[in-house]
Amino acid sequence: MPVPCFVANWKMNKTISEAAVWLREMEKCQPLLPASGWEAILAAPFTALASISEFLKGSALKIHLAAQNVHFEEKGAFTGEISPLMLHDLGCRYVVIGHSERRLQFWETDLLIRQKIKAAGQAGLVPILCVGETRRERKEGKTIRVIHQQLKKGLRSDDPKSGATPNSRKMILDRFIIAYEPVWAIGTGETPTPSEVETVHREIRKFFKPAMGEKADEIQILYGGSVTEQNIEGFMKEPDVDGVLAGGASLSAETFYKMIDRGIKAKNR
Numbered sequence: 001m002p003v004p005c006f007v008a009n010w011k012m013n014k015t016i017s018e019a020a021v022w023l024r025e026m027e028k029c030q031p032l033l034p035a036s037g038w039e040a041i042l043a044a045p046f047t048a049l050a051s052i053s054e055f056l057k058g059s060a061l062k063i064h065l066a067a068q069n070v071h072f073e074e075k076g077a078f079t080g081e082i083s084p085l086m087l088h089d090l091g092c093r094y095v096v097i098g099h100s101e102r103r104l105q106f107w108e109t110d111l112l113i114r115q116k117i118k119a120a121g122q123a124g125l126v127p128i129l130c131v132g133e134t135r136r137e138r139k140e141g142k143t144i145r146v147i148h149q150q151l152k153k154g155l156r157s158d159d160p161k162s163g164a165t166p167n168s169r170k171m172i173l174d175r176f177i178i179a180y181e182p183v184w185a186i187g188t189g190e191t192p193t194p195s196e197v198e199t200v201h202r203e204i205r206k207f208f209k210p211a212m213g214e215k216a217d218e219i220q221i222l223y224g225g226s227v228t229e230q231n232i233e234g235f236m237k238e239p240d241v242d243g244v245l246a247g248g249a250s251l252s253a254e255t256f257y258k259m260i261d262r263g264i265k266a267k268n269r
């Protein structure tokens, strides 16, 4: 069973001093959680990564650092961009790639997302690949088709020699996390039902089976989209929901702590 995983995605929120307040609050709450058997990841803005990394070095706080975006080149003439090497150097272990806000507001294509995933893996970062359908795609019954395309274009090798059939072609890297985030549920207060989420997660795991076999059972598949301390248990009770990615609700350390606590309990019940 994958270890339950809780991702806080702060988006474009929090200054360095606000980040420090959050970390100190989490530091107070975290000893109340089980010592192991779960993991937490904080995807902070670039400007706060260095100070958070320093804070974590001197703290018992159990949280891994992630960036919310990355460029696909190691270095060079890319004004305003941040490379995977730089993130790794800062102490990041994870990076969120393909978030719908980047796909839709910054025109990120599946090809660009694939390049970023590859580069992140090569630099020793674990990508958290976000996939999900728009409201219109859902209405048209295209959810699974859209997600398959995003997974295929983002992760599946295009080398015909890497598998007996196109479906069994290897992935371009071994370690990654998938976040299923229906676009219409992000920041809206609307969510699919837990059983609808479970159906999609099961399909996502099935997608990886031909290429990865039993290893597909170890992939952490997270749900994201208006998760709160009130609704998290419903999602976490589902067998293929291995955690959540929370935006708005993660801005409060107390709420994020409660979500982890309830999420772990729901999983262990």
Ligand code: PEP
Pocket: 009, 011, 099, 181, 185, 186, 187, 188, 224, 225, 226, 227, 245, 246, 247, 248, 249
């Ligand atoms: C997100 O940041 O991807 C997200 C799911 O946000 P929210 O929890 O606010 O819907």
